[in-house]
Amino acid sequence: MTLSALGDSAVVAVLGTDIDEAVLARVRALTAALETDRPAGILDVVPAYASVTVFYDPLRLEGEGGRPYERVCRLLTERARNLDAVAKKKFTSPARTVEIPVSYGGEFGPDLELLARHCGIDPAEVIKRHQGADYRVHAIGFAPGFCYLGGLPKPLHMPRRATPRPTVPAGSVGIGGAQTGVYPLSTPGGWQLIGRTPLALFQPGEAEPARLRVGDRVKFKSISSEEFGLWK
């Protein structure tokens, strides 16, 4: 684990250089260790791919026990004790599996045909392979509740659009390079859109507004546009 300052109010703990399951387990283990009994003055704990960043309030950590940055580094070092063992034992298997229903193609997936041509397979095969794979949430960012999913089969990789769309409808399922994901809210976006889910992935009114967490396992399930319309 290497620690470095992200400005005067955050510390980044880097736990690896690759995007893989072992690093993800370490990220989840450290996040959990920081979230249980979170000390005063720690504002946010942000896991992403191979790092965990702790945002703190330097004004509340000033005083006894050294400068705020050193105190947070010490906290991280303490909580990271036995990290590898804990990661292997408790965080290798996914926390939860979330199934995301998707109506592929048509008006919901305007780039499905384009992606199929780019990948040299027919659209039905794209759908089959996209919903057949096992995905893991490696990071949340870009927009509220937007998950970066690892596990997209190689034959479905396609670069993002040269010019992003000014508005991508909420629920759109896209592919950007080696990643796939869902736009939880209507935002600008550059991924190739292959379908849409009726499932709300970000609800600001809920106690836990983002439905997915880093480490979750995700499965996509094809539904018809009629089923999409009936979804509650």
Next chain:
Amino acid sequence: MEVTVIRAGMLTTVQDLGRRGWRAAGVPLSGAMDPFALRIANLLVGNPEDAAVLECTLVGPELVFSTDTVVAIGGAAFAAAPSWQPFPVAAGVPLKLGPTLTGSRGYIAIAGGLRIPPVLGSRSTYLRAGLGGFAGRALRDGDVVPAYGQPRRFAEHWRIDPRILPAYSRSPTVRIVSGAQADEFGGRLAKVEYRILAQSDRMGVRLGGPRLVRIGGADELVSSAVAPGTIQVPPDGQPIVLMADAQTIGGYPQAANVVSVDLPLVAQTRPGDRMRFEEIPLTEAQQLLLDRERVIGMLREGLKQKLT
């Protein structure tokens, strides 16, 4: 009480000190680009420091209030109204701000604050996802914004000490602390002068200047958390200072981070302005933050006798 927007100005949004505690869910901080100006404007009308105000950009709005009220403007200055000082506005008389004289972003605090339902603990507007604020969007001509009309009286003939204000400038020297990939840029960020580009917005202030080339570390980086103040360097070598609406994680190399107390200087620059960077130690950055809090605390105490 209501505030009617006759003319919205260039970009006027409802803001407070931002949405804290939701970064893990991908929710940006948002809130005021210049949090110092928002806090002081609120204090000057007797509001809690994090009350919702209007943030306007380059061209201010024209507003009409449904009852007599007290207003204070911080940050950018306007010809039509005093700066950093409470002033009365009568019901029905338009407050027409027009273009900023200095600075880029003005904070219009109204005694009592704006009556906006909080979303995830904040009334700030996150434009990109249409979250919070007034219907999740910038104000338009004709909007009617509800406010808590709080009658307020204030003593005349006093001013805040201008020495407590950040060193706002059209060519500020902005202090930075070293960032994750700083070594790969060899400290060159602090050696040149940058120009503020017109594409700057609430997500980031874009800088133009000599191309900043990364030495070594040519590999693609794995995305990690970023924050307001993080200076990202995309492959074109033109740095971006991330600001209030910046996304929560990013994959570009990070050359440095602007210290918290100097973010207002960045927020108040306009396209065409110049900027230089000066690196300071982290302990000094945190000391500056403590010093500023002490000054704001003294102002808060001092205002108790002047506002009733």
